[in-house]
Amino acid sequence: MTLGPLMVDLEGTVISETEKTLLLRPEVGGVILFTRNFESVRQITAMVEEIHELKMPRLLVAVDHEGGRVQRFHEGFSRIPAAATYARVADDDIAKSRQLAENAGWLMAIELRACGIDFSFAPVLDLAHGLSGVIGDRAFHNKPATVATLAYAFMHGMNRAGMQAVGKHFPGHGGVVEDSHIAMPVDHRELDELLRSDIVPFETMITNR
Numbered sequence: 001m002t003l004g005p006l007m008v009d010l011e012g013t014v015i016s017e018t019e020k021t022l023l024l025r026p027e028v029g030g031v032i033l034f035t036r037n038f039e040s041v042r043q044i045t046a047m048v049e050e051i052h053e054l055k056m057p058r059l060l061v062a063v064d065h066e067g068g069r070v071q072r073f074h075e076g077f078s079r080i081p082a083a084a085t086y087a088r089v090a091d092d093d094i095a096k097s098r099q100l101a102e103n104a105g106w107l108m109a110i111e112l113r114a115c116g117i118d119f120s121f122a123p124v125l126d127l128a129h130g131l132s133g134v135i136g137d138r139a140f141h142n143k144p145a146t147v148a149t150l151a152y153a154f155m156h157g158m159n160r161a162g163m164q165a166v167g168k169h170f171p172g173h174g175g176v177v178e179d180s181h182i183a184m185p186v187d188h189r190e191l192d193e194l195l196r197s198d199i200v201p202f203e204t205m206i207t208n209r
Contacts, residue, residue, distance in 0.1 A: 003029030003057055013039045015050055023054050026201055030060035033117070034072055040175040041115060042074035048116035062166075065108060066122035068137055080108050083124055084137035086150050094146070099155040101140070103166075105157025113162050118124035123154040125167045126174035134179040152208060165203050172198030 007030040022028065032049055032153035038044050042106055052058040063072050068082025081104060090097035105123070112120055125133070126148060137191040140150040169180070175198055176185035187194065 003190070004059070005029055007032050007060075007062065009034060010037055013043055013047065013096050015047065017192075020054065023051065023059060028059065029063060030118075033061065037137075038073045044073065044117075047116040051067045052116060061113065061116065062120045062121060064118055064122075065112060065120040066124055066138065067104060067108060070138060077111050078107050080104050082137040084128065086135065087128070087141045087146070090141060090146055090150060094149065098149060101150045101153040102157040105154035106161045108156075109158040109161035109163035119164050119166060120158070121166045121168055122158070123151040123165060123167060124150050124169070125170060126172050127198050127201075129174045131177050132174050132179075133199055134181070135174045139174055144197055146159040148201040148204035151207060154194075155205065155209070165205075167202060170199075170202055172202075174198065 004025070004027040005201075007025050008022060008028055009032050013036075015023075023031065033044070033047075036129070037047065048061050051061055064070050064082070064178070065072055066083070067080030068084075071077070071080055072198045083101075086101050087096045088103075089100060108120060108122070124135070124138045125147060126135045126139045127140040127144060128135070128137075130142075151167065158165050171194060172187070173180060173185070175187050175194075176191065178185035
């Protein structure tokens with residue numbers, strides 16, 4: 001038996017019988033958690049354990065917990081800085097910024113892994129073009145090489161804590177105004193320009209992982 005391709009969400013802090021039936025379907029391979037699913041560290045740990053015990057191979061449990069304004073769990077968890085925080089350090093001291101990013105990735109991941117959560121959708125690989133409100137301070141920098149350097153450090157920290165990384169949002173959300181949660185953004189730049197800029201962090205992470 002293999003895991004299905006679908007990742008689904010849950011309504012609240014307790015898994016209903018209807019939701020258990022859904023999670024047992026062969027098409028379902030994972031669960032994404034949100035703030036509405038969180039009450040306490042003890043509760044979320046028990047919930048994740050219950051999800052994992054439903055079937056084998058066990059369902060993957062994920063969360064958006066990159067830091068800054070996208071951190072689903074708060075009470076009992078460290079407050080992870082927004083990615084743009086490291087940019088202010090990077091312009092003066094890239095080595096220090098890289099170490100801070102790695103430490104943040106490790107801290108975020110070690111706390112989630114302690115609750116049984118398999119992975120977080122992080123780090124953000126978008127460029128800070130100053131166009132996208134939904135990205136904003138979630139981006140590490142406006143330079144592709146710096147984004148790649150800091151995101152790689154963040155990923156390395158996650159890996160040290162026993163968590164895989166999920167770089168997002170391919171092929172780059174920083175160069176569009178529309179919010180992809182509610183609209184279909186279109187980047188009107190030529191492919192060659194994207195390959196020289198927004199796609200560089202993704203290519204670098206894949207090549208060097």
